[in-house]
Amino acid sequence: MGASLQRVLGFDYGTxxxxxxxxxxLTGHANPLKELRARDGIPDWDQIGTLLKEWQPDALIVGLPLNMDGSPSEMSAxxxxxxxxLHGRFQLPVHCVDERLSTFEAKQTLRDSGRGAPASYRDNPVxxxxxxxxxxxxxxxxxEKE
Structure with missing residues (x-):
């Protein structure tokens, strides 16, 4: 990874x-920013470009929604x-990470905080x-690699 990699943007892809x-x-922490609308999985690339200009990330991370047995799913493809x-348009390093439980965990975190009953995910996007x-x-x- 090296000391030069400092800021990263993560994407939880959905259709x-x-x-x-x-x-x-440095801290290993991440903060939610926003949800971008997509039309059948196609984002507004200008919105992503604006985010990249604003945050100037060194790399981009995309979650891969694998099946629970670790096999690829239609969504992971x-x-x-x-x-x-993302890589082709913005010429930044892009890394994919297994995110099988991240949405489940996010819903659990919202429930635990009292902000997200199942009926309110539309009001409290995960x-x-x-x-x-x-x-x-x-x-x-x-x-761990350091």
Whole structure:
């Protein structure tokens, strides 16, 4: 990883919305930013470009929603395609991370905080929180490699 990698953006890919979070290698923590609307999995690339200009990340992390047995799913193939397009458009390193439980964990975190009963996920979207959790998973893996 090296000392030069400092700020990363994480994406929790979905066909209707994509959660975004920002994290940094120094602390290993990530914060949810926002949800981006997607149309059948296609984001507004200008919105992503604006986020990249604002945060100036050194790398991008995309969650791969694998099946529970670790095998690829239809969504993980779409997430990998999204990751390739991110790299192609913005010329930044893109890393994929297993995010099998991040959305589940995000919903549990919202429930535990009292902010998210199951009926209110529309009011309290979990995608950016899931992006933060998958980003922290990736950051923890980077620390282990040091």
């Amino acid at each position: 209707r919305q994509i959660g975004v979070a920002v994290g940094q290698t 779409r997430a990998e395609k999204f990751a390739r397009r 995608d950016s929180l899931a992006a933060a959790l998958l980003l922290e998973t990736w950051l923890a893996g980077q620390k």
